[in-house]
Amino acid sequence: MTPIQVLHGQPTPEELATVLAVVQSRAATRAAAGPAAGPASSWTVRVPRPLPAPGPHAWRTSLWPR
Template identity: 45%
Template sequence: MNIKVVRGNPTPEELAAALAVVRVRAAAAASTPSGAEGPRDAWSDPSRIAAARVPSPGPASWTRTFWPS
């Protein structure tokens, strides 16, 4: 695996931290079976919007459009 720093000048400590994160993520991805999905993130779950009640009309209803109550 080759990693290239495109912009900036990281310190050795910053580079080591970034590489540690990349290695851990790569190891986790390699240990997951190829057909299985990881845990679904609640933010990307479309049912969170559908489960929220529809905002009632009013002057401030635009502030509650897609945010669950």
């Protein structure tokens, strides 16, 4: 695990322990899921789309399927 560094403020030992517990828990969950889990949602998959051609109705046709 990469080192964690506090950049601003002075957290109490309890606050720091809480943050580290959450980070470690999330890292363990992600590691257990493995690489075959894929993206969390299909909304996060980015599909490159060509830019719309300039013209008076480009804004209207920019989301039409191509």
